[in-house]
Amino acid sequence: MARSKKRAVFVLLVCLCMSATVFAGDEQSVLALFNLRPTNFDAMGYNSDILYAVVSALEKNKSIDVLPRREMEALLSQAGLAQSDNRAHVIKAGNAIGASFVFYGSVTKTGPIISADLHLLDVRQQKVVQSWSPSFSRAEAIKSEIDSLARELAMAISKTGAGMVSPPVTAAQEAVGVENLAVKAQDKQVIISWRCNSIQPVAGFNVYRASNPQGPYQFQGRTIENTYTDERVQSGRHYHYRLGLLAPNGRESMCPLTADIKFTGEKVPHPPLIMSASGHIRRVVIEFVPSLQNVQAKFKITGYEIYRRSASDSVWKPIFSMDAGMRSKSKLGFSVEDQQIDTDGATLTYAIKSIDHKQSESALSDPVSVQTPLPPELHIAGDNQLRRVEFTWRPVTQALGYYLFRKTDQTDWQRVAEIKGADQAAYTDNLDLDDDTVYHYHLTAYDQGAQTGKSNIVKAHTKARPPIPADLQVVSGLVKSARVSWTPIDDPDIGGYVIYRGTDAGDLAPIDKVKGYQTGTFVDKGKFLPSFGALLKKGQLFTSLEDGQTYFYAVAGINLFGGEGERSATVSARTKPRPPPVPVLKASSAPGQILLHWEQSAAADIASYKIFRSKNNNGWDKVETVSAGQNSYRDTDLKSEIEYRYRIVAEDQDGLESDPVESNRILSPVPKAEG
Numbered sequence: 001m002a003r004s005k006k007r008a009v010f011v012l013l014v015c016l017c018m019s020a021t022v023f024a025g026d027e028q029s030v031l032a033l034f035n036l037r038p039t040n041f042d043a044m045g046y047n048s049d050i051l052y053a054v055v056s057a058l059e060k061n062k063s064i065d066v067l068p069r070r071e072m073e074a075l076l077s078q079a080g081l082a083q084s085d086n087r088a089h090v091i092k093a094g095n096a097i098g099a100s101f102v103f104y105g106s107v108t109k110t111g112p113i114i115s116a117d118l119h120l121l122d123v124r125q126q127k128v129v130q131s132w133s134p135s136f137s138r139a140e141a142i143k144s145e146i147d148s149l150a151r152e153l154a155m156a157i158s159k160t161g162a163g164m165v166s167p168p169v170t171a172a173q174e175a176v177g178v179e180n181l182a183v184k185a186q187d188k189q190v191i192i193s194w195r196c197n198s199i200q201p202v203a204g205f206n207v208y209r210a211s212n213p214q215g216p217y218q219f220q221g222r223t224i225e226n227t228y229t230d231e232r233v234q235s236g237r238h239y240h241y242r243l244g245l246l247a248p249n250g251r252e253s254m255c256p257l258t259a260d261i262k263f264t265g266e267k268v269p270h271p272p273l274i275m276s277a278s279g280h281i282r283r284v285v286i287e288f289v290p291s292l293q294n295v296q297a298k299f300k301i302t303g304y305e306i307y308r309r310s311a312s313d314s315v316w317k318p319i320f321s322m323d324a325g326m327r328s329k330s331k332l333g334f335s336v337e338d339q340q341i342d343t344d345g346a347t348l349t350y351a352i353k354s355i356d357h358k359q360s361e362s363a364l365s366d367p368v369s370v371q372t373p374l375p376p377e378l379h380i381a382g383d384n385q386l387r388r389v390e391f392t393w394r395p396v397t398q399a400l401g402y403y404l405f406r407k408t409d410q411t412d413w414q415r416v417a418e419i420k421g422a423d424q425a426a427y428t429d430n431l432d433l434d435d436d437t438v439y440h441y442h443l444t445a446y447d448q449g450a451q452t453g454k455s456n457i458v459k460a461h462t463k464a465r466p467p468i469p470a471d472l473q474v475v476s477g478l479v480k481s482a483r484v485s486w487t488p489i490d491d492p493d494i495g496g497y498v499i500y501r502g503t504d505a506g507d508l509a510p511i512d513k514v515k516g517y518q519t520g521t522f523v524d525k526g527k528f529l530p531s532f533g534a535l536l537k538k539g540q541l542f543t544s545l546e547d548g549q550t551y552f553y554a555v556a557g558i559n560l561f562g563g564e565g566e567r568s569a570t571v572s573a574r575t576k577p578r579p580p581p582v583p584v585l586k587a588s589s590a591p592g593q594i595l596l597h598w599e600q601s602a603a604a605d606i607a608s609y610k611i612f613r614s615k616n617n618n619g620w621d622k623v624e625t626v627s628a629g630q631n632s633y634r635d636t637d638l639k640s641e642i643e644y645r646y647r648i649v650a651e652d653q654d655g656l657e658s659d660p661v662e663s664n665r666i667l668s669p670v671p672k673a674e675g
Contacts (some may be wrong), residue, residue: 030067031058031157032099034083034090036116042109046139050107050116053143055216057150064154065252068206068244070219072097087121087128094123101129101157112137118149120156130156178243183261184363190263192241193227206244206252213240213258213315222246235265260315261363269299269354271365275333277350279372280398282341282450286350288365289333290324294354305353306336307364310346316364321355344452345374373398375452378443380460381426386493387561388430389439389460395425396452399445404429405454407440435563436464466494466557466565474553474573479654480545481525482573484553488520493559499524500554505570508554517557524551547656548577579603579650581658587646589669594644596633601650601658612647612660620647640670 033055036047058064076082079096081089085106094102105118114136119128132149136142181194196202204224208217217240220230233239240260244252270291277286286306294301301324307316319340327334341348348371351364373396382390391404404417404427416431422445433439438461442454466489475483484499494517501524502508511527526544545551551574556567583599596611606628612620613635626633638644646663 030065030099031101031103032067032072032094032097033058033069034085034093034102034104036104036118037085037106039106039108043107043114046109046114046142047107049139049142050114050146052216053146054103054150054153056143056214057147058154059215059217064157067097067099068208068217068219071206072099087119090121091123091126094121099123103153114139114142120153122160129160178245178255180367181241181243181255181259182363183239183241183259185261185263185265185268188231188233188265190230190233190239190261191227192230192259194243196226196245201248202245203248204246206246208242208244210240210242210258211238213260215240217242233263233265235263238262258315266360267297268360269301269356269362270294270297271354271362272304272334272352274350274352274365274368277368277370279348279370280449281373281396281445281447281452282339282344284338284341284348284350284370284372286336286338286352286368287333288336288352291354291362294356299354300357301354302357303355304334305355305361306338307351307353308338309349316351339449341372344372347371373445373452375455376402376443376445378441378455378458380458382428383460384463386463386559387433387435387563388428389433389441389462390426390428391441391443391458392426393443393455395423396445397422398447399452400447401445402427403444403446403451405442405444408437409440413442433462435462435559435561437462463493463559465563466491466559468566469497469555469557469568472553472555472568472571474571476573477576478573479576479656480547481523482545482551482553482575483521483523484555484571484573485521486555486568488518489557491517493517494557495560495562496558497522498556498558498564500556500567502552503549505552505572508552508567508570513558522555524553545575547575550574576654576656578656579606579652579658581661582609582648582650583661585646585648585661585663587644587663587666589666592636592638592670594635594638594646594666594669596635596646596648596663598631598648598661600628600631603650603652603658605653606650607653608651610649610651610657612649614645614647615642617643617645638668638670640668640672642668644668 033051036051038044038047055066058066075097076093081093081096083093084090085104090102090104100123102121102123103118104121105116107114107116116132116134118132118134120130121127122129130152132152134145134149136145179195179197181192183190183192192207204222205228206222207220207228207230209220209230210217221228230239238260240258242255242258244254246252270293272288272290275287275289277284290301303321303324305321306319308319309316319338322334322336347369349367349369351367353364354362376393376396378391378393380389381392382388399422401418401420401422402424403415404419405413406416406429407413416429417427419427438459440457440459442457444454445452469486469489471487473485496513496515496517497519498510499512499514499522500508501511511524512522514522524545550572552570552572554567554570557565580602582601585596585598588595588597598609600606608628609626609630610622611624611626611633613623614620623635623637624633644666647660649660650658
């Protein structure tokens with residue numbers, strides 16, 4: 001006999017079914033949905049369509065407790081009652097089943113128009129709290145237009161204050177949960193199993209089934225065990241299951257996720273056993289071994305289907321298939337890698353099916369959950385530093401290293417560093433940074449296969465350039481020099497100072513640099529300038545300051561990288577001027593000698609006078625230096641027939657010389673020798 005293809009989908013649920021109605025108290029508040037009565041033959045079927053649409057819409061509203069239909073029908077049967085659209089009967093039935101509200105009504109079809117007469121009854125107050133009379137032009141309009149009615153129904157229940165809207169969840173109530181909800185086919189039945197994870201007492205479980213994932217889900221049975229056998233199954237049908245947890249007071253909380261299976265009624269292969277799953281950067285490695293039961297049952301396994309589900313998924317998704325012959329001969333198991341992960345820190349659950357040569361599929365294996373690494377979390381450890389930024393971060397143990405990226409408001413992101421080693425958790429960026437600049441950074445972790453997304457973005461501001469040196473002063477009256485002083489900047493990141501000078505306050509040029517942040521003085525004695533020729537052996541020419549010249553100075557700090565701060569205010573100094581020349585120098589002759597007389601210089605610090613002589617308009621020769629107290633000189637070293645000229649220069653105590661003053665021309669008084 002040909003065996004039909006069997007597909008089974010096993011769904012792992014890790015769901016916290018949180019509802020304040022689970023352990024909210026002894027009072028039960030539920031909504032019962034009665035069958036809608038067709039008033040004529042043409043309305044047959046449309047009544048079910050409208051009720052189905054209402055049920056489906058209310059499934060989305062987690063604040064409304066809907067009494068399961070199978071349980072409702074069982075309670076009505078026990079009480080000898082039936083569903084009705086008669087108000088008195090509805091009140092009686094609602095009390096019998098313990099419902100707080102009952103939704104009931106009738107449906108009529110006249111020509112193409114489908115109309116309904118619908119009511120919401122408050123059972124305890126025995127009155128209708130709201131009614132509706134919708135009309136639909138065609139059957140397709142029912143589903144699209146009924147959602148607004150369902151919202152109004154929920155709002156009407158909420159307004160009564162009957163407690164249908166769940167109050168805030170307490171910490172104790174959050175502990176209720178179901179794990180590992182699984183379905184599998186066995187002979188002519190489907191077995192549902194689960195694990196309950198709750199610190200609160202659970203009185204039992206209601207099992208619900210639907211033909212599609214959206215519902216509506218119908219009550220199948222109740223159990224106090226962690227397993228349930230569904231014997232009312234047919235080959236070739238899809239079944240979807242949900243669980244409701246019952247508190248000791250009878251209140252129920254529904255888990256939102258589903259488990260599903262396509263039942264064929266045939267024997268299928270056994271799933272493999274997942275040995276391990278390890279999370280890496282945007283990938284997961286799964287190790288699994290084939291089931292020995294397939295060998296014993298003589299299933300010829302030809303391949304495997306890998307399934308994955310994220311925390312937000314309600315169903316499993318096949319991600320890839322692999323051939324059973326891909327296993328290495330040296331290994332008992334298989335190793336597969338999921339590289340289809342585009343987020344970091346993803347919590348993923350994996351399960352695997354075995355596939356035999358007839359393309360029959362096993363149920364899903366026992367699932368295994370794994371989390372991929374999160375990106376590193378970056379922190380600024382040192383800000384406002386000189387052309388460097390210090391970082392720390394939370395290490396990513398699965399990484400081989402990290403990439404550091406940087407940008408400014410004017411530039412795009414660029415990678416500026418590779419930091420090798422997963423245990424590295426600190427780094428200093430000092431690559432081509434500018435002063436007083438805001439930088440943005442992020443970090444990624446990498447391994448041999450992938451790179452995480454970027455970490456959080458942090459900002460760092462490098463240190464500004466040096467401040468203006470304060471208290472700049474200069475000493476005037478120095479000989480061919482000026483002494484500049486300022487208050488040093490108390491900062492070890494200062495490398496020194498640049499000295500500016502000029503003869504015009506608006507046109508200064510740098511003349512020298514001094515090192516050390518604690519330096520606060522500079523004596524300007526002139527500077528070396530490049531010569532046009534080899535005037536000196538070093539190829540430089542020294543130019544001193546001019547006498548009696550006013551010079552302007554400013555100073556700027558420089559950091560250790562040569563970054564220059566703003567210049568100080570300008571100060572001025574005047575070098576000591578040369579002494580004034582003597583007012584008058586006169587030469588007169590006497591027998592055998594020439595007498596020189598001069599008026600003394602007006603300068604108070606004259607140290608001496610230098611006397612020079614020229615013969616017949618030739619060059620000048622120094623003949624004598626006399627003290628500052630003298631005002632005359634007698635020249636007796638003469639020869640006949642020579643015209644003499646004399647020049648006198650005053651020299652002060654600092655060695656500065658006045659301009660020369662020349663005497664009148666005078667013929668030698670020495671007579672010519674006879675002979």
